[in-house]
Structure formats: C-alpha cells, structure tokens
Amino acid sequence: MGSYLITTTPAHGHVAPLLTIARHLIARGHRVRFLTGAKYADAVTAAGAEFLPIPPESDIDLDRVGELFPERAGLAGPAAIRFDLRNIFFTPARGQYDALVAAIEAEPTDAVLTEGLYLGGALLALRPRSERPPIVALGIFPLGAPSRDTAPFGVGMIPMGGWIGRLRNRVMTTIADKVIFGPVLEEADALAREIVGRSFEGSFLTWNVRADALVQFTVPSFEYPRSDLPSTVTFAGPLPWMPPAAVALPDWWDELDGSRPIVHVTQGTVANADFSSLVRPTIDGLAERDDLLIVVTTGGRPVDTLGPVPANVRVGSYLPYRELFPKLDVLVTNGGYGGVQQALAHGIPLVVAGQTEDKIEVTARVGWSGAGINLKTNKADAAKLARAVDTVLRDPSYRAAAQRIGADMRTTDALAALDGVLERVVALPTA
Template sequence: MASIIVCSGPHDGHVSPMLGVARHLISRGHRVRFLTGPAYADAVRALGAEFLALGEGAAYPPPQASTATGVAAIREGVRALAIDPARGQYEPLAAAIAAEPTDAVLAEVTFVGAATLSRLPREQRPAVIACGILPLTLSSQDCAPYGMGLPPGNGRGSRLRNRALNWLVMNVVLRDSQRQVDSLVRELVGAEKDGLFILDWTRRVELMAQFTVPEFEYPRSDAPDSLRFFGPMSRHAATGSAKPAWWGDLDGPRPIVYVTQGTVSNEDFTALVAPTLEALAEEDVTVVVSTGRRPLSALPPLPANARAAEFLPDAELLPKVAVYVTNGGYGGLHYAMENGVPIVVAGDTEDKPEGAARVAWAGAGINLKTGRPKPSAIRDAVRKVLDDPRYQAGSRRIGAAIAASPGVDGLMDELDTILAAKKA
C-alpha cells in the first residue's frame, strides 16, 4: 500500500476526473488524501479518502470575472491559476507531505502547488504525476502557443510561425508572469529559476498523464518521454442518475440536439444556450438543455421542441444524441466523442479555444470560433453536421481510440512502475 495525495483546484471540471483517479487508487488498496476546496469534502470522504483543505487564496476566481481572449487570456489565466493560488496550494501540500511519508502526488495540471513541489530535487520529494484534464499545454516547435486556438499547420512555414509565436509569448507576453512565478518558487522552496517555461512545468515530473487520446491532440516531435495518453476519465462516471419526467420524449423520431454550457461557464445563458434555442425553435429536432445545476428559472422561455433539466446523466443521454452543442469543456467533448456524437463548439475563454480548435482539426465537428455565436450560425452548423456524415465519422474514429485506450487502469499500472522504481 502506498500513501498518495491527490490534488485538484476547486471546480467541478477539475475535481470530477481526479475523484475518478482517487476511487481507483483506493480500490487498489492505496491510502489516499485528497487536497481541494471545502465544497468537495463530502464527495472526497464518500470515496473513503481523507479530505485536506486548500489554504487561503487557493480558490480560482469565477470565469465570468474576465472576458479576455487570445494572449490576454493566457496572461490572465497564468495569474489566476499559477500565481494567485500558489501559496494556498503549496503550503497545505507541503504540510501533508511533512505529516507522514508520502510516495506520490497526483495533481491535475492547473494545480500550481504540485508544479512548485516539482522544483525540489527528486530525493527531497515524492513522485509527481501531472494529470492532463485540459488540452496539452506543452510548448512545441510543432504547435502554436497554448491559448491562441490555432491548429498546428503543416510544413516549414507553419513551423516558422510556431517558433516565432512561441518566442513572442515566452519573451514578451508572459515575461513578467514568468518572473513572478520564479520569484514565488524561490520564496516557497528556495529553488532558483531553471529556464523552463511556465506552461511546460510538466516536463519536470515523473509522468505526464494526459486524459485524452493521441487522435485528439496535436503531434509534438519534441514531447518528453514522460508523456503518456490514457484516454478520458469520463467512461468511469456513474450512471443511473435521476431522469426528468420528460425523458420518454427522447424516444421519438426527431434527432436530438443537446446543448449545455457545462458547470463552470454557465452564469450567462445568452452566450450559447439562448441562441441555440432560438436557432432551432422551428427545426425538426428535439433540443435538450442542461443548466449545469443552475435553476431552470435562469433559462429563457423554452420553445415547444425543447426540454430542460438542471442536471442530466450524460452517460445515458449521449447515446441518444445526434449533435452536441457546447462551449468546449474538455470533459464534455470527450463524452460526446466517446459516444460518436458530432460536435458544434463555441468557446473563447479559459481553455475552450484550444478544445474547439482540436474538434475541427480532428474532424469531429465544427468550430464556430466565438463564445457568442449568432442563432443563424448555430442553425447552419447543426444542419451541416446532421447532413454531412463525415463529422459523425470523425467523432466515431476518436471514440474508437478512446475505447481502446488504457484508461485509469493504465495510469494505475504506470504508477506502480514508478513506485517500484523508487523502492529499487
């Protein structure tokens, strides 16, 4: 039995996949402590793990606090995810490691406390495993900088573009952010800067466990040997959740279009849900809306062909769905592709431009390239996806790769190998 700490920022989309990891660790007999926000204490304890609370200032700000896009969003994201929460994440993590022997720390990739821990020499810390719950952030000569939402391109010209943009982001856009991070690390663990870019911290860890498949990630010829693809954690979600009274309506002959803004960016339904309802009100489809646990009263009036619920069991709904309309949350995209559902995606904040760009690059759907699409654009995209079988074929291709991926069991096996190597 190993002693393991699992870490996550305090948001559903971050915590949920890490709870799946923790569940499997416990099933293999490991002792698990789970470090996250207090809102998730009951869910952690229900697994049989010990709850550890994040420190002051470690909570991420609400996504609606900013509407920045592109490189400005990258700068704000680094501040919000990698600078402001650093102390409140690292100090309770360090205290937990000091309190008892710890064999490994598994942290989702935005958890900067683990990034700070990784700056210590290997003999002074547990093994660190970074879990990729977002599109891969690693900079590369083969890809544009993370956050720009640009596909990698082909040929020498694209490589020159990528190199120039990466240099610009590292040396101009995020230069001051890099200095702040280096100063914080020096204060917290005494480590001097090592020349590694902020978004590349996972190059230091023993394992970079990306929760997708290679078919949904840009190839990188310069990726570290520690990078592994395990597929999404969505397949491990529970089924059998309560269904709304209208569930039987989904068995009719009309195609089902499922629209949601997820559980994080769901404060303003005028961004995507409302224009989708307007766009499809006269179409021969059934529109299903999930509010992401927000009250139904927050929705605009529903047209006759629409149904809504605060929460829906995706594992049982998506096999019925013909088109998934989303703002691009990473988990939801994988749920759709796991079920071979083509996607219409409209997202331009946080990590969503990266997920949206990958949907189009992989041929699994249409990227509307905005977070506030017009109803006419949504209607045209839904019609196109319904009429053109190539989008469903693209989604099914990735779904087949997901089905063949090693999943969390593969991650557990890699962890066992890392722990055995440490003991040898």
C-alpha cells in the first residue's frame, strides 16, 4: 500500500474536505500523515491519520483572521486577496516548507496531496521532480487555471465570448499581473528564490495547475469552459459530504412537511460573527411572508444570539443537513464552495452574497451557471434579497439549472477519480 502526506493550511474549510480524503485513503489500507495546525490534531487522529504539526510560528489560524488582523475588516475582492497573501500565506510559508521537507526526509512518501493555499507545497513543487515526490494539488476552491477564455482569478468576472472577450481577458490579466497583484507576485518570487533558489514559473497564484496533477472537486458544468485547459486537471466531482456528529432533530422539524416553500439561510460555521451580513437581511426581508418558512442555522452559535425572530422563522444552532437539504426550495448563503456544491447536488437553486476570499469566484459561478442569483455584495439588502428569493422561487429556470448540474454531480465518484490520479502520478518516472 502507499504512503501519502496531506498538507493544508489551518482552517476548517481547508481541513474538513482533506480529512474526507484521509479517511478514504486509510480505509483503502494506505498510510496517511497529515500536516496542519495544532488546533486540528484531535480531528486528524480521530480520522486515523498521523498528525504532524506546522511549526508554531507558522500556525496561523485562518478561522480567526478577523481577530488576528482587525485591519482586514472592510477589505474585499483583490484588496482582500492581496492582504491575505501577504499576511496570512507568505508569513508562514518558510515554516510550512521546512515542515514538509522534514516529513518527506523522515520516511518514504509516494505523493504529497496539498490544497493550493499551502505555500509550502507550492515551494516544494519548484524543485526538480527527481528531488521530490509527486505533488497532487487538491481543488477544494474554484479552479484558478489561467486561460485565454477567462478573466484572472479573484476579480469575480464571468466569461465573455468571442474575440472581444479574449481581448478583455488578456487586458485584465495584464492589469492583474502588473498592477493589482504585481507587488505580491514579486514578493512571492523573492520568497521562492530565497527558500528554493528559483522563481515561480508564471504567477504563483496558479502554481497548482503546474503540479504533477490537479484534482478539481467539481463538475465541468459548474466551472468556466477553457479551450486551453491544462492536461494536469481532472474534474472529479464534489467530495462526499461528511456532516458533523449526529444532530438531533429540532422540535419544529415536523413543520417541514412541504406545505409551503422552505428557504434556508446560513453564513456557515466561520463567517457568522455578524448576522447582519446575510442572516438578518433574509429574516427581515421575508418576515411578513406567511407563505414561506425560513430555516436558519447559527453555525454553532447559541440560538439566542440571533435575537427575536418573526413567526415564519425556525432556528437551530446546528441542523441535520443530510435530512434538511432534500426539503429545501432555496438556499441563501455567503458562498462557501462545499456548501454551494452540496446544494447543487440536491438540485437546490441559490441566492448568494459573498465577495471575500474565494467566495467572489464561487458566487460569480452561481450567477454564470444560471443556478441562482448573485447579489454581488458582502452585506445584503433585505428588500433586494427578498426579491431575489421570490425570483428564484417563481422562475423555474433556476431550479432547472441547479438540477442539471446536480445530475452531472451524481454521475461522479470523486474519491475513485482521486485514486486513479494517484495511481497514475505515482507510476510516472522522475525527470
């Protein structure tokens, strides 16, 4: 059996999907070591993998970035990405790389599996293939592969066809590389030369498509078409959903009987410190709608932190999503990649409002695909949100698009696809 090393930045949205992969590999008899932040040691051990810690000076908890970096508040789009790259990803890169190299030197490793924001993996990929194991990048966020057919990643622009679209993309890419991200790209190259002795080949933001393989956990119908897609990319479909420990059904569960449409709103388990971003606007915008039932999860926070709610709202700290999703008519969300894909897998149309981190690209794809409405904001207006929900409920094209993507997703087996990629890259000769 094989020996695999999984690496990820310490954030719930990064660690959770990679733990699903770890469990799968272990169930197939492989040895798995898992390199991440100390906060996740117990979760890694519970999954059956060996926990390896990122050095303390590089162990930045991405779920607490608002607390650790209060100056980040209010940033969105490229400005937020620049800030994050400098302060959250460049700073820990050396420690990530040193820990990764030490783990490889400690014992034979058939392949390194890493998500794209673990810069230690990006730095290792710069070394000649003969000096390192194969590197498999794990696409747990929207695909950022550069293309003549797409705008640069991070600006949230959907594709435009024809020569005008390609001209726009070329101009936007030049602006992004030279102006928007130019200084941070230079910093990344300087960091790479200092640590590895060579610069990134092209933008480090797209290093993962130059890995030995990139397994993108979605389907082509939820990703922008690229006529020049790199051969390293494999679309695997979404990872299977691994819900948290069993959640008891709330006492109002029997009201979800299909007698009226159900709208579910969530800000996830991380970006839920301020419910005024999305949850309260949904509640307030639909407060007088007795024809709808609004189901809210506070993402683990106490229910009473939400304050008073109208008669058509039901609230839970956590909810049993496996049972809830088949009952939903609309999902209102800030655009987490995994949650959006789970909704689509169930054929649920969406209303999305998120412009930070990768969410600007997730929400753009929701609007582009026709599976929902992108409000293009971080803080939704109650009246606009209510109109969007009504539109999605009234216009069958949104559900039809979501169901079309969902049908594509249900034909996939993401973990089997990953197995095939691993078998291929491990067998490749070193160059």
